Amino acid sequence: MTTMTQTSARFREFKMPDVGEGLTEAEILKWFVQPGDTVTDGQVVCEVETAKAAVELPIPFDGVVHELRFSEGTTVDVGQVIITVDVAPGSEDEVPVPAPAQEPVEAAAPAPAPAAEEPKGRTPVLVGYGVAESSTKRRPRKGAAAPEAAAVAAAVQAELNGHGSPAPVVAEAPVGRPLAKPPVRKLAKDLGIDLATVVPTGKDGIITREDVHAAAAPAAAASAAVAPSAPAPSVSEPVAAAAVEVTSSARETRIPVKGVRKAIAQAMVGSAFTAPHVTEFVTVDVTRTMKLVAELKEDKEMAGVRVNPLLIIAKALLVAIKRNPEVNAAWDEANQEIVQKHYVNLGIAAATPRGLIVPNIKDAHDKTLPQLAAALGELVTTARDGKTSPAAMAGGTVTITNVGVFGVDTGTPILNPGESAILAVGAIKLQPWVHKGKVKPRQVTTLALSFDHRLVDGELGSKVLADVAAILEQPKRLITWA
Secondary structure, three states, X not given: OOOHHHHOOOEEEEEOOOOOOOOOEEEEEEEOOOOOOEEOOOOEEEEEEOOOOEEEEEOOOOEEEEXXXXXXXXXXXXXXXXXXXXXXXXXXXXXXXXXXXXXXXXXXXXXXXXXXXXXXXXXXXXOOOOOOOOOOOOHHHHOOOOXXXXXXXXXXXXXXXXXXXXXXXXXXXOOOOOOEOHHHHHHHHHHOOXXXXXXXXXXXXXXXXXXXXXXXXXXXXXXXXXXXXXXXXXXXXXXXXXXXXXXXXXXXXXXXXXXXXXXXXXXXXXXXXXXXXXXXXXXXXXXXXXXXXXXXXXXXXXXXXXXXXXXXXXXXXXXXXXXXXXXXXXXXXXXXXXXXXXXXXXXEOEEEXXXXXXXXXXXXXXXXXXXXXXXXXXXXXXXXXXXXXXXHHOOOOEEEEEHHHHOOOOOOOOOOOOOOEEEEEOOOEEEEEEEOOEEEEXXXXXXXXXXXXXXXXXHHHHHHHHHHHHHHHOOOHHHHOO
């Protein structure tokens, strides 16, 4: 296969980089440029989602965009060319034609027809997002198959739906390909809905699942109305099949496992079946901690930062680790060693629209309370905006997960891979509590500490949890113990 670089030095290729720690693929979420746009060195051209985070990719040279190799929603392997740039526009060098990237796909087809129609497939490469079937093994699943393949797929779908073999269906190439992610395209295909007829309501004109279902409802009603009449032409048979699919598909939805969700699944399975987990619980009166939080909110030294119970809990955990440093360690399976960490990168589990991520505050043990509050605020804001970098999620030593924000009392958290412990904080509730010999309403919460029993014995884990609880019960220990 001939690449742009081989055709002419005038055109440079930009490949999908490894934006994380050994990641092998990334999904293109959004293109910020189109063919014909001028780009400069360092300009962000697209946003991609890896298994860890959404990352913006800058182009490393100047020029004019010649071709976008992949459309939005495509998962691309690291090292594959995603964009070509004309670095010497206006020169006399021959302009390469991107279409040869399709040749291996066309050569694999049993019929010689595609070779005769090859110019048609190459015409629109300078418009929009370029040729859908670029040089990647993933393209067939994106619905950019040749007309013959579309006819075969329609025939198979008709057989599966009990409609027999329909007459050949003539598929026409869409003009101005509608924007929709692969799961949405599959849903539309299953329901027999032409995406070109769907009105998009998603951001940037992207068609959503709800849009497809809305378009399918009148189609299903129409097919039911014409059912008693004479057989319709073959092009309407997929619509009749869609009437059956609407009822059955509403009972379940299949979501591709990729990106952050795929990484979470792999990490949790790996952690749960590698590190022997032990979880201990303690219920504690945090009334004095809540009073301290209220006082700190009025302190001018804490002006401009967010003060909440999580801040005091984080500081309490850091003090407990200082008193029991052996808990801050990692298990090195390859070298059969326990690695003691003399620093604390404090992870904070954060729920984001893309899934659970665990960014960490670097060297949290060295930070003052105002500095820790500022770092927590920045971490949460960055996570909610989807801008957390892979580096911010690497190198954690212990983690806090605040399940109390959901009204949950506690849980048995799974360790973040490579870490020794994770503290779950439950909801803080007003409960009857024996205080100074009398039953009084007090602010109470439940803490749960999971730890890796390979390197943390029950005694050590119990001491850490007891220290955190003692500090939250008597916050003045932050001073006496620190």
